Amino acid sequence: MGNWERLVWNQRNVLLDGFLVTLEICAIAFAVAVAAGLGLALLRLYVRPLRWPAIMWIEYCRATPIYVQLMWVNYVWPEILGWPTTFYTAGWVALALQSSGYLAETFRTGIENIGRGQREAAYAVGMSPLLTFRRIILPQVLVTIAPSIVTQFTVIVKSSTLVSVITVQDLMFQSQRLVNVWFEPIEILTATAAIYILFIFAVSAAGKALADRLRLRYGLGT
């Protein structure tokens, strides 16, 4: 147990710092991905001329491995766009990019599954298309896809371990740094793996509980 105390418990502040960076970068990426995903889904569904570009972009984001995308954003984007200028930004941009593709498809199927009658009922009481979308369609979509959105957050957390490769100082980065200081990987890496697994497990469990509660309250299938 001595090793655990020396290598893990005494380093808890370093690991905690790393974990906070992980949380932060995942939160940013998640927020951007949800917004971008909704935007892409709307473009695909309602903006005729942008339908095909949107589809291509969504498919590109979904079908490219996250590590490849991270490298692409990190090395290629700055040369063409002059942005992102920091590794940190490149990290969340790549994470958001990938998840926006998945979320766009989630939003789209959610929107398409809302019956035509809902829209017609809203129009019949004089609501505008925009109001109908905001007040009638979107809330229902959010309820049905909430569990998938939570799942997507766990995907972001898993992928976020790769930002350590471009020196973002997240949990994975800090733990590998500790390994390089002490040359004793067993305890540190095991603890790191356990933290990730437990955290992701907790988020999934919360997502499942949320799904059950929504199903109970609204009688919706998910």
Added chain:
Amino acid sequence: MSENLRQMLDLGLFWEYRSILLAGLAFNFYVFAASASAAIVLGFLAALARVNPLRPLRWLGAVHVETFRNAPDYVMLVWVHFVMPLLIGQAIGMRVTFAPFVSAVIALGLVYSGYLAETFRTGMQAVPRGQIEAARACGMGGVLVMRRIILPQAVRMMLPEAMNNFVSLFKATTIVSLITVPDLMYRVQMVTQQEMRPLPLYTGAALTYFVLIWAVAALARAGSERWRRKIWA
């Protein structure tokens, strides 16, 4: 900027190194094939454990699934490569190291056995109870029921989801370069260091993976959907 854009679209450099890069891509396929086989076997065993009437076995299956399904690929890769050999070494009192390829296969095999186990289990449990009773009423034993009644249907039902799992696994093979398996990404990095021109190389790699994965995923989707429909028409 227009010069940069031209450079990005000019994939000549990527083409120049095609034989080296293609050999790297082959490594992605080797890792994929080996870890997919491992994941199928392990995942099937874990799924069987999860539907077993024996409680300790069910529990063991659940721990396996929840551990590996919730583990990030990269964390598992690093753990298997740097920690697992030490633990085994301590246990048998010898110095043990894993070749990068071996670590990659073990790590990805374990992680994706978790995903596949859930896919398999859902498929098996989707076979209606009455059909199993009908088989038992005909005098079939457990193994026969599994082999002739449950599995043929379960395979068809879980095929689309299993295809998704395999596509994810193939994508995950791109991170094996991080423990120096010489796959496409690894070689792209090497060439980049030599040529100092990341733009065409990383763009080329991204496009290659995109086209490959997108096409395979579309084919797999169409194929499994058609097969399903043929039976249940």
Added chain:
Amino acid sequence: MADPAGAPCVEVVDLHKRFGALEVLRGVSFAVDRGSVVSIIGASGSGKSTLLRCINYLEQPTSGEVRIDGEPIGIERRADGSERRRSMREIGRFRRDLGMVFQQFNLWPHLTVLGNVVEAPIRVRGLPRRQAMELARACLERVQLSEKSSEYPARLSGGQQQRVAIARALAMQPKVMLFDEATSSLDPELTGEVLEVMRGLAVDGTTMIVVTHEMGFAREVSDRVIFLHGGLIEEEGPPAQVFGTPRSERCRQFLAKLLH
């Protein structure tokens, strides 16, 4: 060793079945002679289906036993008088002699009609493929579905599916056929074809135990009728007696309700 010649084809002895606190069967005994048809009637919840499922051990009876040609299914009695519970594998051997037809058909959707019928003869009885095919074709002939043999179940009507299920059970050449509300999930216009097939089997001398809501069928085809109530046999006798002059008040009420 019991003497098969003297023993009834199926013998149910003091059968009890309990699900937790709920006692569904509370001591049921009856016998079915070779070549005879016994119908079991009663309100839903009276234990009819449970009784049938206990007979082929899809449900393990809590106590009591079921004998086929005098041989108990669940327990083995050795010559020295000791008893031993049989394994699932051994019970499976007895099940071959009990053809079961379910309310929900339970055809296997990934196999063709012919595939459903030959599956068990090949895999369970180990018949050579050729012989099993011949047998299966003959069974499909008996339910008048020869022309559908290469279709998948999903393409058949409910009545046709149930006839395939009957052929599947017949293909095991069982000593007894068990029918668990075989027509209850069919549309009224489709029950006729299934009842017709069952009538044919009865005429050919098949031993049958039929759980049913079709009183007309029970009256016309059965040699004996059992009225089950609250997990016990409340009335038992030839159809003319049970339907015509029932002694039990509950049986009279049950029948009267059905007639209105």
